[in-house]
Amino acid sequence: MRDKLLHAPPDFGPFAGDLPRIDDALGRRVNADPESLERGLAQLVLTIVELLRQLMERQALRRIDAGGLSDDQEERLGRTFMELDRRMAELREEFGLTEEDLNLDLGPLGRLL
Amino acid sequence: MIQLYAITDNPGPPLPDVAPLKTVPIDGLAAVCAPAGETEASPEMLWRHEEVVEALMADRDLLPARYGTRLEDEAALARAVEDRRDELAAALDRVRGAVELSVRVAAAGAPPSPAVPPQASSGAEYLRVRAHAEASHERTANAVHEPLAALSRASVVGRPRPPELFRAAYLVEREAVEPFTAEVARLQDAGAGLSFLCTGPWPPYSFAER
Numbered sequence: 395m396r397d398k399l400l401h402a403p404p405d406f407g408p409f410a411g412d413l414p415r416i417d418d419a420l421g422r423r424v425n426a427d428p429e430s431l432e433r434g435l436a437q438l439v440l441t442i443v444e445l446l447r448q449l450m451e452r453q454a455l456r457r458i459d460a461g462g463l464s465d466d467q468e469e470r471l472g473r474t475f476m477e478l479d480r481r482m483a484e485l486r487e488e489f490g491l492t493e494e495d496l497n498l499d500l501g502p503l504g505r506l507l
Numbered sequence: 508m509i510q511l512y513a514i515t516d517n518p519g520p521p522l523p524d525v526a527p528l529k530t531v532p533i534d535g536l537a538a539v540c541a542p543a544g545e546t547e548a549s550p551e552m553l554w555r556h557e558e559v560v561e562a563l564m565a566d567r568d569l570l571p572a573r574y575g576t577r578l579e580d581e582a583a584l585a586r587a588v589e590d591r592r593d594e595l596a597a598a599l600d601r602v603r604g605a606v607e608l609s610v611r612v613a614a615a616g617a618p619p620s621p622a623v624p625p626q627a628s629s630g631a632e633y634l635r636v637r638a639h640a641e642a643s644h645e646r647t648a649n650a651v652h653e654p655l656a657a658l659s660r661a662s663v664v665g666r667p668r669p670p671e672l673f674r675a676a677y678l679v680e681r682e683a684v685e686p687f688t689a690e691v692a693r694l695q696d697a698g699a700g701l702s703f704l705c706t707g708p709w710p711p712y713s714f715a716e717r
Contacts, residue, residue, distance in 0.1 A: 400608065400688045401695065401705040408613035408670050409704045455638050465631070472630025475637075497668045 435494070436489040444482060446495045451475050510582060511576040513710070515597050523562040531581050533588045536595060539563060540584060543577050553710040560710045570595060571710035580681050596714060605660055605678045606708035608687060611674040612651050615702035631674040647701070648673045651694060658687045663713045672701070675684045676713035682710055 403409070454471050457463060463471070486493065512528070517537035530537040541559075546552055556574040563569055578584045588595065626631035639683045648664070651673050656662050659677035668673045679687050684707070691705045 398706045398709075400684070400707055401691045401703055403702045403704065406704070407615060407702045409702070410612065414646075451637065452641070455634065455641060458634060458638070468634065469630040472627075472632070474630070474632040476627060476630055476633040479633075492670055497618065497666070 397447060433489060433491075437491055440482070440489065440491060442497045446479050447475075447482060508577050508581060509540045509584065510556075511557070511572040511578065512539045512541065513563050513571050514599065515563065515567050516599065516684075518697040520566045523565070525562045526559050528559070528563075529581075531584050531588070533585055534592055536588060536592065536599070538584050539569075540559040540578075540581070540587050542679075543616050543637065548575060557710075564606070564710050568599060569710065570599055571712050573712075577698040601661070602678060602711040602714050605680050605711065606684065607711045607713055608659075608677045608679050608684065608707035609673050609709065610648070610651070610655060610673075610677065611667075611671050611704045612669065612698075613671045613704075615700050621641055636679065642660060644672060650698070652699075654690055654694065655687065658683055658690055661714060678711055678714045681708070 406412070454475065458468055458471075487494065512526075514539050517530065517532045517535055519530075519537060522530065526541045528539055528541050530539050537661070539587060553574050560569070560571045564571075627636055652662070652664065652675060655675070655677055659679045661678040662675055664673075664675040686701065688705060691703050695701070695703045
């Protein structure tokens with residue numbers, strides 16, 4: 395596969411962790427046994443929730459950029475998103491998922507971000 | 508069962524001798540397929556699929572089929588292609604003479620800082636930290652993307668996966684692969700603290716449908 399490298403940092407630098415992940419991903423997709431199925435479903439649902447959370451957060455940031463929100467409204471919005479962020483971290487932990495696990499390729503949906 | 512490798516022009520050059528390939532002609536297009544074995548999906552089989560598509564790509568333009576695209580028989584394949592004939596022909600025109608290059612950028616050296624911002628003391632502060640992170644992210648992405656997009660026919664910017672800061676696929680003319688790679692090297696030299704990974708040429712997977 396070396397011939398596919400047009401430009402790469404020495405020893406792959408920050409990308410070195412990729413190779414095991416690719417094998418993992420394929421293995422997960424292929425072996426849909428009942429135990430991993432539940433975790434897979436949680437992963438999918440949380441991925442979508444996280445996508446929506448990020449979308450809403452971005453929209454909030456744009457609204458603030460555009461002005462027109464009072465300090466009080468900004469504070470309340472900020473607290474809401476901070477709380478959501480914290481809850482997501484808790485849910486991830488509960489299902490033994492990392493932040494990276496919630497980065498599933500959702501196809502065209504993922505391009506919303 | 509047969510598996511589909513690619514949609515290409517008909518007539519085309521002779522098929523490479525890398526698999527028991529067969530073409531199914533459909534109104535100016537050809538679907539290249541082979542009998543599907545009973546083997547399980549595996550990384551090796553995925554690379555095998557890629558090898559066949561790349562052997563085809565060596566001397567023709569094509570729309571690559573995703574690994575694992577299987578159909579009952581040639582008649583089913585012909586029906587499936589006929590249904591989308593114009594759409595596929597237009598897509599084939601879009602990728603004509605070009606290949607896909609993948610570019611990913613990450614912060615070099617130090618491990619990425621956690622995406623979770625430091626405990627903010629107030630809602631307003633939380634939003635400020637987020638806005639700041641987003642703006643810096645956007646600056647990085649634009650600085651990388653704009654010069655590369657200028658050298659390509661089309662691009663698809665993906666959602667970066669941590670620790671990446673940026674990922675995109677570019678549809679690049681075959682003759683422009685070298686200048687494109689040189690530009691990546693230039694950005695690498697210029698970009699303080701960024702690490703670039705550029706791979707290809709790949710079949711135009713990211714541009715096969717739109």
